[in-house]
Amino acid sequence: MKPLLLLGSAKIDITPVHSVPLAGFAHRKNGFESVVHPLYSRIHCFEQIDAEGKRMSVLFVSADLIWWGTDFVEQLRPKLVKRFGFDTVLLHATHTHSGPQTSGRFVEALGMKDEAYMEFLEERLVLGTEQALRTVEPVTVQKGSESCRIGVNRRLESDGEILMAPNEAGPVDQEVTVIQFLKLNGGTKSVFVHYTCHPTTTDDNAVSSEFPGYAMDRIEDGFGGEAVGAFLQGCCGDIRPYLAEEGQFYRGSRAEVERFGKQLSDTVFRIVQRPMTELAPSVLQSRSSALELPFQEPSPLTGISLEISWLQLAEGLSLITFNAEMVVEYGLYIKENSRGSILPMAYTNGMIGYVPTRQQLAQGGYEAKGSVPFFGLPGPFDPSLESRIRREIQNYMMR
Structure with missing residues (x-):
């Protein structure tokens, strides 16, 4: 019989405490003007101990960031391994374009990294990991899915040229996959939501976790604040929110962000309210x-x-x-x-x-x-x- 999967989880605020440049859109030259939706790092520590007492541990983080810069990861990952003893560290970003830059390797147009924020982000990640490790307990796993139409392919061929415009005939992944981790008493420990779409609904100069973050906040509230979520961003390089008029994309605002977030979270609620597929334990x-x-x-x-x-x-x-x-x-x-x-x-x-x-x-x-x-x-x-x-x-x- 395979050993049970153990999971500890925590959610910690990573919203900048002072105004910094946002990443992802070249026209935003100065620091952000307001915070519309706070940014969070959702931290999950998986463990398993086999029959011989050998421990396998994994740190999985889903953060409301555009990405984790490679230069930052190269410094941060060894520190986390040394401090906590993880065998594997996966630092994942939801890809919001309304958060700070985390890399110093790209052009200024993508956003300038703020060193003070990077120190803050590292401190918050360590604190959140400590919190998550204090909650480790056995879990079982369920899986379900349903379609949700938020994204559309953004590559349209016209007169031999590829335009960034809606292409309804282009490939797209509309599937929402929900992974529910259940405590042995039946309560929900964590909810992972996998979907595939750029969080580029708005280009306002304001901090926002975008539609994935808004959806996850809403899902966590729906579970009474007891469960910690995680948004898993798919391969969305050529997929964008379907906001278009007369065949051309346009950017929305807070209203559109929250509309898409509600659409995604409502899909998740429908999935978990139906019987889900129970997954057998495996070796971590x-x-x-x-x-x-x-x-x-x-x-x-x-x-x-x-x-x-x-x-x-x-x-x-x-x-x-x-x-x-x-x-x-x-x-x-x-x-x-x-x-x-x-x-x-x-x-x-x-x-x-x-x-x-x-x-x-x-x-x-x-x-x-x-x-x-x-x-x-x-x-x-x-x-x-x-x-x-x-x-x-x-x-x-x-x-």
Whole structure:
């Protein structure tokens, strides 16, 4: 009989205490003007002790950030391992474009990192991890899903050019997957929500956890404040909230953020109110690899590493994470080939930029070429990247 999964969780405020520049939109030059929706880091500590007394532990964090900068992760992850003894650390971001920058490696247009905020963020993460570890207890796992139409493909071909415009015929992942971790007394310990869509509803110069954060706050309230949530952002590189008029996208405001958040949370409430699939315990285990992605033209930077991590939480439930803005085609590939047993997640343990498909590299557009200068890359990736990534994904699926 496999040992039970243990889980401790905590939610801690990471809203900046002073005005800092927000990340994600070039037109916002100065510090934010207000806080509309606070930012949180939702911290989950998984543990398992086998029959021989060996302990396996995983720190999983979902934070209302645009990403965790690679330079920050390189410093932070070893500290967390040394202090708490985790075997695996996964730092995931919801990808809100209404929070601070966490990397110093990108152009100023993406937002300038504030060192004081980075120190604050690290302190809050350590504090939240300590809180989560004090709540560790056995849990069982349930899973359910339903469709929710918030996102739309944002790559539209017109006269041989790729425009950033709604493409209803383009690939999209509308599935909401809910993972409910239950205490042995039947109460809910944590609720994970996986969905795939850029949180770019608004570009106001105001702090906001965007629709994922608003949804998670609402879900936690719906469980009486007893459960801690986590939003798991999918491969949403080419997926955007469907706000459009006459075939053109527009940005919304607080009202649209909360409308999408309510739509997502209402979907979650419907899922958990129905019978969900109980998942059998499995061995808590993880693996990771670094896959070099070459560029089309020779450069001093010969390649860049795509970090792929895999975490198994229960029978029929694993996560695959990437330190990049993966387009939805990769997420759909993972879901289809794993028959829904693996949830794909971007924006984890760093950020290297967009990872497009071979076809997108041939077509052009923002994800394939337009975004390259913003992430300080020497040029577009080589088209061979897609076959390399798919082979590496298959290696995890066969284990």
